[in-house]
Amino acid sequence: MNVAAMLGQRVSEALAEAGAQDAPPVVGPATRPEFGHYQANGVMGAAKRLGTNPRALAERVLAELDLEGIASRVEIAGPGFINIHLEPAFIAAQLDTGQPLLEPATESMTIVVDYSAPNLAKEMHVGHLRSTIIGDALVRVFTALGHHVIRQNHVGDWGTQFGMLIAHLEEIGANSEQLSDLEMFYQAAKRRFDDDQAFAQRARSQVVALQSGEPDVRAAWRRFIDISLNHCETIYQRLGVQLTRADVRAESAYNDDLQDIVAQLDDAGLLTRSDGADCVFLDQFTRKDGTPLPVIVRKSDGGYLYATTDLAAIRYRCRTLHADRVLYFVDARQSLHFQQVFAVAAKAGFVTESCELEHHPFGSILGPDGRPFRTRAGGVVKLTDLLDEARRRAERLVRAKNPDLPEAQIDAIAEAVGIGAVKYADLSKSRTTDYVFDWDQMLSFDGNTAPYLQYAHTRINSMFQRGGLVLGSLSGRMRLAEPAEHDLGALLIRFQEVVDQVARDAFPHHLCGYLADVAARFMQFYESCPVLNQDEPIRTSRLLLSQRTADVLKTGLGLLGIETVERM
RNA sequence: GCGCCCGUAGCUCAGCUGGAUAGAGCAUCGGCCUUCUAAGCCGAGGGUUGAAGGUUCGAGUCCUUCCGGGCGUACCA
Incomplete structure (x- = not known):
């Protein structure tokens, strides 16, 4: 039983009886042992709003408050605190072996949790740790409370890096052994990309070939994805994280929706062409000088961005999965991005009335020197x-x-x-x-x-x-x-x-x-x-x-x- | 420039819609093993909550300004 909520309910009713309707009871654990087990602090706030004496209101609340069999003593202290001392027998009864540790939530919700989301072009590194671990903990909490939880591993499996990998694969004809260390392979491809213009050009054309569905290129791409997902799964198992392939809904899964997303934005009158790119400008995202801040949904070369994919994902989660809550466990650095995307999604009608979009940001992991956590050689920590x-x-x-x-x-x-x-x-x-x-x-x-x-x-x-x-x-x-x-x-x-x-x-x-x-x-x-x-x-x-x-x-x-x- | 987050004990961190005397651990010092794992327990010292104002019965928490740090800020994700 949620004892604090139960007590809160009782105090709330007593407050109403005493003339303070809809006053939050503010019940929490007592700050000091001599104040009992729980304390209700809502009386003082209620008295302020009513313009009455807090201690007098507390007296009236106390007269209405019946905690027979629950509390052995309830008293007023200080400016109007209500201190609640629980009956030892009541505490013992809560701990009876017949009492469940956790009761399910009163209303079961459909909750989408977006977490982990590594980039499949490289190996999982320390930067993926927080999202993966925190997201998984929340999944377990929601499940234990009886909610319908849908995990969404929004892995990065699309974009320019894959052109780079494919071009490098083509060049060296790598066998599966060389591919087993995806991080090394990625670094090698990146060096080629940075050092050799002709290679970079080939990499870009491989992206185009990938996007147009060229079979050979698709096959090479799948090979990378497969190796990378296997690697992720090994990590997840070691970490005891409940993510499987069934939870993977990759960026590329939304490829076919992107055009339609932009079309809908256009229909809603939200689209503006600026410097050749399709943008959404919203009033709440302007600079101080009045210059508007854009959300770019299609580049001037026609390519889509992650904002577009995120919009498609929002629509899918709200409209198809019927989520009541969608929680994103993503780096704090993307706070502005999510604010913008959530706002655009709401304006465009991708979000259902009952659906709550929540970005739960987190900070970075630092090394002992206070700089981002790296190996001694300065590389990423796998x-x-x-x-x-x-x-x-x-x-x-x-x-x-x-x-x-x-x-x-x-x-x-x-x-x-x-x-x-x-x-x-x-x-x-x-x-x-x-x-x-x-x-x-x-x-x-x-x-x-x-x-x-x-x-x-x-x-x-x-x-x-x-x-x-x-x-x-x-x-x-x-x-x-x-x-x-x-x-x-x-x-x-x-x-x-x-x-x-x-x-x-x-x-x-x-x-x-x-x-x-x-x-x-x-x-x-x-x-x-x-x-x-x-x-x-x-x-x-x-x-x-x-x-x-x-x-x-x-x-x-x-x-x-x-x-x-x-x-x- | 603008926006977001942060600044709490020597160090690493808590502090729940504003509540009573700001709490833990590490480190330092002092106790406790003939008794269920001493990987533990008990005790001591250690603070101008970055600074200054403001709101009010009450501010680490809310507002303003300033200082310091991190991160974002138009075609990467």
Whole structure:
């Protein structure tokens, strides 16, 4: 149950009874323990609008507020805060094994998530990490809340780079071995393109041949796409990302729509010819001096641009897929592009009334020097190499910390810990800003890191094993007696509320922060409340609390696409 | 020039539609292993929230100006 939402509903009704209709209750977790578990801050805002005394209004709200069986104490504090202390039995009841961790959303929506979208001309590199990981986490969150999720991997499979690749392939007659390192092949082709005018010319004519459907050129192009997609799939599997070929809807899939998109823009009277290019000028995108800012949808040479493709994709997602929400997890540098494209799409009627288009931008990954993250040689960091290194470092740490681990398990543990650390490091930072990629921090096993959370889970797991019990097999209701038990329980009931919030604002770092709190709160409980050597009913009650904690940690990490392990 | 994002402890980062005494981790210092994994726990110090104004019962959060940084800004994606 979303306890905050439930309390918000009650307070909202009480506010209405007290004369403040439609006043937001502003219920959230209490900022300090002595203020209870939740606090409602909406009274003060409502009183301001009504021009009444906030404490007097709070009194009236309190008189209308019935939290029988939920709260043990509700009080007014300060200028008009309402502090809610939950009944321990109510908290325990929420944690009963019969209570689901997550309830589905009240209305199921069709949600399109656009993420990863690598350029198929090259290998996946560190620049694709954030979109892929964050997008996938949101996919998992939406799915868990019962929404109909449609993944869209809008891969770049069209354009000038492919002419370059094809020309180079033709020139050297490369075998499949040379193609296995697509990055090297791309770099070689790029050098030829930059250094040799005749080659560049051939590359351009290959683009034309590709676009006109020349069979040989098409075949070569398909070969690149195939190799590249295989490579992507390998990465996705290692990352534990739920993208498959079925989710690929490439740029080229919209090729046949582009002409029609431009025609519709023309019909809508939005098209202007400027310097030979077809543009849409919108009033909201002008410079200060009044010069309008164009969205170019067709170049002066007749070629289309990614804005055109994005418009076609919007129409497809709204009109054909019937999306209620479309979320784009794309680099912050494209913010202006999306503002413009969304505005044009709305004006042209590509967007249905009920469809919400959302660009969720993120910052860049920086190296220790604060510059964009590169290899020491200055090249792009390939994801394959990055994940290998994560695994290596994790293995070294795991071996050092726990030499008793069976050799057979080390591989799987190192992979789960290493990959988990990389993903968590990304997901736990506020999405919108740049962040510094730091191996030591993400694998430090301390603080807000994946290993810390995974370790908390293994502690619970090994407690059950030592007690001869299977995690997840216990059922019943617990009693929260000690402060550490109570504090942990009160935090565990917030799981739904946090997941709902992530679904709303697409900031997975809120879930990370919450799970880190849960792990820390559990560690405190673990230190101060012995479990296995206790008499009944305390023993079972504490086991139930631990089991519920494990459930929240495992499910929560699962929503982030991070594995848990039995031992580490 | 204009637009968007950012500036919080020595470092890396939180701070949820404006709320009560701005929080974690690292690093530093001091405690805790005959007891479920010490990869842990407890405690201490550390802040003019870039600067100055403004809005109000209340501002890290909203508005204005300035300083500093990043990124965009007509035919690449």
